Structures are given as C-alpha cells and as structure tokens.
Amino acid sequence: xxxxxxxxxxxxxxxxxxxxxxxxxxxxxxxxxxxxxxxxxxxxxxxxxxxxxxxxxxxxxxxxxxxxxxxxxxxxxxxx
Amino acid sequence: xxxxxxxxxxxxxxxxxxxxxxxxxxxxxxxxxxxxxxxxxxxxxxxxxxxxxxxxxxxxxxxxxxxxxxxxxxxxxxxxxxxxxxxxxxxxxxxxxxxxxxxxxxxxxxxxxxxxxxxxxxxxxxxxxxxxxxxxxxxxxxxxxxxxxxxxxxxxxxxxxxxxxxxxxxxxxxxxx
Numbered sequence: 629x630x631x632x633x634x635x636x637x638x639x640x641x642x643x644x645x646x647x648x649x650x651x652x653x654x655x656x657x658x659x660x661x662x663x664x665x666x667x668x669x670x671x672x673x674x675x676x677x678x679x680x681x682x683x684x685x686x687x688x689x690x691x692x693x694x695x696x697x698x699x700x701x702x703x704x705x706x707x708x
Numbered sequence: 709x710x711x712x713x714x715x716x717x718x719x720x721x722x723x724x725x726x727x728x729x730x731x732x733x734x735x736x737x738x739x740x741x742x743x744x745x746x747x748x749x750x751x752x753x754x755x756x757x758x759x760x761x762x763x764x765x766x767x768x769x770x771x772x773x774x775x776x777x778x779x780x781x782x783x784x785x786x787x788x789x790x791x792x793x794x795x796x797x798x799x800x801x802x803x804x805x806x807x808x809x810x811x812x813x814x815x816x817x818x819x820x821x822x823x824x825x826x827x828x829x830x831x832x833x834x835x836x837x838x839x840x841x842x843x844x845x846x847x848x849x850x851x852x853x854x855x856x857x858x859x860x861x862x863x864x865x866x867x868x869x870x871x872x873x874x875x876x877x878x879x880x881x882x883x884x885x
Contacts, residue, residue, distance in 0.1 A: 629771060629882045631857070634754050635715045635865045636880050641767070641872055642759045645882035653884075655749035659756070669813035671883050675821035678830075685830055685881075689761060689840070692879050696755025 630656025637696060646671060646688040650700070659696035662688045664705040674707060716861060717752050723858050730855065740788050740855075748857045759879050767844045767877035768799065769868070771852030772818065772825040772885040773810025776801065782809035783851035790854040792863040796846040796871060799828055812853045813885050825885055844875035852885055 630653050633643040637659045647653040648671055650663035664684060666673060673680035684705055691698060716722070729744040773783050775795050783791040797806065803822040808815055817824045828847070834840045848871055854860050872880065 629769075629852070629884045630750075631715055631748070631860060632769065632865055632868055633880070633882055634750070635869060636872060637754055637756055638715065639869055639872070640756060641877055642756055642764075642879040643882060644879075645884070647884055649884070652747055655747065657750040657753050659754055667817070669815065669885060670817035670824040671885060672824050672827055675817045675824055678823075681823055681827060682830055685827055686834070686839070689766075689834070689881060692759050692761050692764075694758045696758070697753035698755070 629653070630658040633658040642692050642696070644688050644691045646684055650702070654700055657697065660691040660694070660698045661700040662691065662703050663700055664703045665707070666705055667707050670707070673705065680705065714750075714752065715865065716748060716857065717750050718748065719858070719861070722746060722748055726856065726858070734788060745855065761840055761879065762838055763841045764878035765842045765844055765876055766831065766840050767872055767875055767880040768828065768831060768847040769880055769882045770826055770847065770849050770885070771883075772849070773808045773851035774806050774826060774849040775809060776805060777807040778805070782807070785809045785811045785851060785853070790856060790859070791851045792854055792856075792859045793850065794864060794867050794871065795849045797849050799831070799843045799845060799847050801828070803828065810851050810853065810885060825883060827883070831881075841878075844877050846871070846875055848872070
C-alpha cells in the first residue's frame, strides 16, 4: 500500500493510510500514515466496535489536511 | 541520491535481489522461502499539499481481496506468485454482496463485521456529516499478497492510477488487510 500511496501522491492525489504493521509499512515511506497495534485482518478495529473503527478512520483521514510527507502517527489502538 | 519523484527508489537493486533469491528458489523448488525475501524500502519521502476533505472526493482502496462474486472472478489467492489485478466495486455496494479471495489473513473478523476492512458505510456516514465531500462512484480492490514488487509497479499501480483519475479522486484512503 505504501508504494501505491506514493504513486497516487506523485500524480497529485493526496493519500492517507492506516496499518497494524508499522514495521513493513514505515520503510516504504508513505506520505501520510497512522499505525496501530491491531491485528492482521481487522485493520480498522474490533468487529462490532463502531466507536473504535470511526476513531481510527477519522484520525487517519484527518492527516489529509496536512502537507506531506508527514511523520507517521502512532494511534493507541489495540485489539483488547 | 534517488530522485524524490520515484515511487520505489530502490527498484533495480530490489529486482536483482528478488530474481536471484526468493524467485530463483521458487522456480527451482516450487516452494517459498521467506528468509530469502527482502522487504522493499524507500530512502526518499514524497508528498503533496494537504486538502480540505469536506470539499474533496475520496477514493477508498482495499487490499483485502474483495470482489463481487456475482459479477467478477475471484483473485488467484492460492498462487504463490500472487495476483496483480484490480477490481472496481461500486462504493454503495451492500457489504453482504462482497466476498474476499485472500488466503493470507484470518477472515473471522471481516466475516463478523466487514467494516473492519471495508468501511464503506462509515465513509458514507462521514459524507452525510459533511466531513467528506463525496465518495468516488467506485472503490478499488486488489488482493494484497503480491511478493513481486516490480509487478506491483508495472501491473497493479498503472490501472489504479487510471481508475483514480477516471473516478476524479482528489484524495485516497488506503486500508491494507
């Protein structure tokens, strides 16, 4: 996803992403990103936890207001 | 020093390492050996100015392997070499009409609540709340098991860029699985 984000950004489309896998994502240097401690297969939060899903979504989308490249933002979001 | 216009500023070195290591081993044995795999990395940052989301058209991109089983073939999920095609899915599609062809994550969460990977209803709510200007008519889907980064660059990214322009996207939200 980091490479796709970079390609879109270079075409003038602002991007943001969120990932539970900071290690693999950070090294691709995406323009804007949030990282969580969630699990593979549940990137936006626990099943049924609408409040957590919306919180992660809105925090990730909020980065679009800022000029990129940005340092990744670590969200205090976990599976439990 | 690599130009900051590069999507992947380590392309040539990565391609050589992949061909001589992971890919050569697979071609010789039919097996994948991940300690031969080098995860791609960039040395340079790219970026453009921020946007006002409430006045922008947002494109959602998912690597969860989503497809419409009544209209589209599934991805070649079991293929050790990956699948590099994309599918377009209307952003308004009911979530129960979407299936997932991806064998590299546990589907329990997405089966229980598709919005853990496909937040289409949340995004629609944000449009109604005027936090997002609009969603593009279609979202972009692909299956994120793609070990060959060069094929991602040459086969996956070009149709994504074309689709993003056709959808008149101002911004994109990318959610890996």
